[in-house]
Amino acid sequence: MVSTLLVALRASVVTLVLTGVLYPLAVTGAAQGLFPHEANGSLVKDERGRVVGSALIGQGFTRPGYFQPRLSAAGAGWDATASSGSNLGPTSQKLRDRAVAEADKLRRENPQAEGPVPAELVTASASGLDPQVSPEAALWQVPRVARARGVDPARVRALVMSQVEGRTFGVLGEPRVNVLTLNLAMDRQFGGPAPTASR
Secondary structure, X not given: OHHHHXXXXXXXXXXXHHHHHXXXXXXXXXXXXXXXXXXXXXXXXXXXXXXXXXXXXXXXXXXXXXXXXXXXXXXXXXXXXXXXXXXXXXXXXXXXXXXXXXXXXXXXXXXXXXXXXOHHHHOEOOOOOOOEEOHHHHHHOHHHHHHHHOOOHHHHHHHHHHOEEOOEOOOEOOOEEEHHHHHHHHHHHHOOOOOOOOO
């Protein structure tokens, strides 16, 4: 009985050391060596070198001079500790009512935008933390952002297009624009918008 317990104890200690210490250290070391930016959270810094967010986690922008992301159902909105979708299905009346109300609000805020409101701007993502929107959703917001900043819309449109990320490995996903890095690029190129409302 004692010998069996000693064998079991040794196996447990060896397994603990291998899987709980050595393997995590090896993976962490490899990640830090090969992909240090990603391994440390893909943090994004402003022009002063201050960390303002992560390229992987969306955040809300409310000032008219900034591009807005998708809606978020994560916690109180864009809460990385409470990642979740709304869990409302395609037949949900609550989802439909919310989408209609959000579309009306976006039309009021973007009176010069052409075409219908992009569907992704009135629906939340599955995680509630998507940092990107499609190029179409960003371009739809250009008139509002350009007007709020007093910049020619063609210049804002060109900046949006310069921020478009292609498909991963050329085949996975769709072209997209990271809202945080786009807004930082706007501030770098055109300066901050007029301080009318909170960000």
